[in-house]
Amino acid sequence: MFVENKTTEFKRVYVEDIKNTIVAFANCDGGTLYIGVDDDGTVYGVDDVDGTMLRVTNAIRDAVRPDVTMFVECHNDVMDEKPVVCVSVQRGTARPYYLHGKGIRPEGVYVRQGASTVPATDAAILNMIKETSGDSYEAARSLNQHLTFNKSIDFFKKRKVEFGKAQMRTLHLIGEDDMYTNLAFLLSEQCTHMIKLAVFEGSKKSVFKDRRELSGSLLKQLEEAFDYIDRFNRTRAEFSGLDRLDMRDYPPESIREALLNAIVHRDYSFSGSTLISIFEDRIEFVTIGGLVKGIVLDDVMLGVSVLRNQNLANIFYRLRLIEAYGTGILKINECYNDYAVKPMIETTCNAFKITLPNTNFHSQEQKASNTLKMVSSTSVTKKEERINAVLELCRSKGSIIRSDVESALGVSQSTAILLLRELTGDSVLIKKGKTKNLRYYENKHRSG
Known part of the structure; x- marks a missing residue:
């Protein structure tokens, strides 16, 4: 029938x-x-x-x-x-x-x-x-075929690289079926993958000072993320004789390479955002997607590079944003050759993290620590004088904050922090509150 x-x-x-x-x-x-x-x-x-x-x-x-x-x-x-x-x-x-x-x-x-x-x-x-389309995210057909590329067109034009229909095919933004690929989606205004940036008070994720969320073309996100981080990359001056030396908190090249690494190598088949966290003492870049199968961290540290997003990396190479594959981590480490602190690379099955230390912060802490050690080793009396001065300050005011110690003893912020930390550790003082509301009190119950 x-x-x-x-x-x-x-x-x-x-x-x-x-x-x-x-x-x-x-x-x-x-x-x-x-x-x-x-x-x-x-x-x-x-x-x-x-x-x-x-x-x-x-x-x-x-x-x-x-x-x-x-x-x-x-x-x-x-x-x-x-x-x-x-x-x-x-x-x-x-x-x-x-x-x-x-x-x-x-x-x-x-x-x-x-x-x-x-x-x-x-x-x-x-x-x-x-x-x-296979397992390649960037080669798969985009679910959204109504894409616009105004920012990418401007970016290519600024770098004098052609970006017409023919080039979009060559660069694999348009597939053999004449449809936009996910790679095209990543460079379009409609891209929903995000970079989330946050600035925190101190060295913990307790208090937000500022935050920003970026979406749209990855090229637009790259520019905006770098500019945002650069706002918080402060310049501190040191003097050698009559010469003034301006020192950035972070080598700009290390920020650039860490940011490019986060964008080019992340796994876009997941919807989670790239996270960039700026602290007083460091910047953390956390990227979705661990190492490509078959590669271990030691290989990466040697400059071995197996690309998850081959076509995206090729576009960044053509735009002269990256010079060669596998050199990013090496460049980051080279930026810190002249510093005691070093970048830290961590990886899990599903994430990759680069931590850039703040060179000025750690340099100031080291100087303050050395000064405190020198004072401690050369004069016990001097230490007792400082303890007595802090205690007298506490008794007269009831409680003190860090800036009180700076003013009364004529010391730097880093020295005051270390002194208060030592006195708290020795139970001379007790602290109450957190961050902006943190105050120090005399420990009247201590022995001795």
Whole structure:
């Protein structure tokens, strides 16, 4: 008996939703659509065979993306001595196929479920993309095909690199199916992957001082993230004789390389954001996605580079943002060759973290520590005088803050911090409150 099933569909006359069935057949196991046959299998025939075939082929050409015409054959047949239009569809190789006006969303992507044509689920759509594009995120077809590239066009133009349709194909922003890839999505204004930056008070994530969230083209995020971090990369002056030496908290080249590493090497198949945290003593760059399989941290430290996003890295290379693959971590370490503190690299199965130490902060702490040690070793009396001065200050004011010690003893901020830390550790003082509300009190219950 001639009945509808997963690969067979009847339509008594031409209707607009015929294209939904064509999409469903191409996304599944193929099938044949018969126009001129009722749902119960009764053949009524078609009055205008040529006109009907023309409407079908025009609808398929204009409404279905990617181009599915090579998998469709439209011909006429005779059933029960009546003319019928048959539309045979093969399973396509560029799934998911979708309605141009709806996009790669459930309302635009159809599949066969038994004898019915139904919208595909989000999971089914992603599975089809993975099946036809492989495991490479950047090579897979973008779910959003309505992309704009104003910022990227400006960025390429500024660096005198061509960025037309031909170049977009060469750079793999447009795939062989003439569709935008995920790589194009990453460079578009519609990119939803984010960089989140935060500035914290002190060295812990207790109090926010400022924060920023960046989205859109990765090239735009790169510029804005670097400018934001640079605002907090302070310059401190030191003098050698008559010469003034300006010292940045962080070597700018180390920030640039850490930021590029976070953007080029992150795993964009996850939706989590890249996190950049700025503290008083360090900056942390945390990137989603651990090391590529087969690579260990020791390999990275030697300059070995296996790229997760080969095409994205190639674009950054063409834009002269990176000079060669695998040199970023080496450059970061070289930036700290003349400093006692060194960058720290940590990795897990799903994350990569670079910590850049604040060179000025650690230099000041070391100087203050050396000064305190020298004072302690040369004069016990001097230490007692300081303890007595702090205690007298506490008794007269009831409690003190760090700046009180700086003023009363005529010492630097770092020295005051170390002195208060030592007195608290020796139970001479006790502290109450946190950060801005932190105050020190005499410990009246201490022994001795």
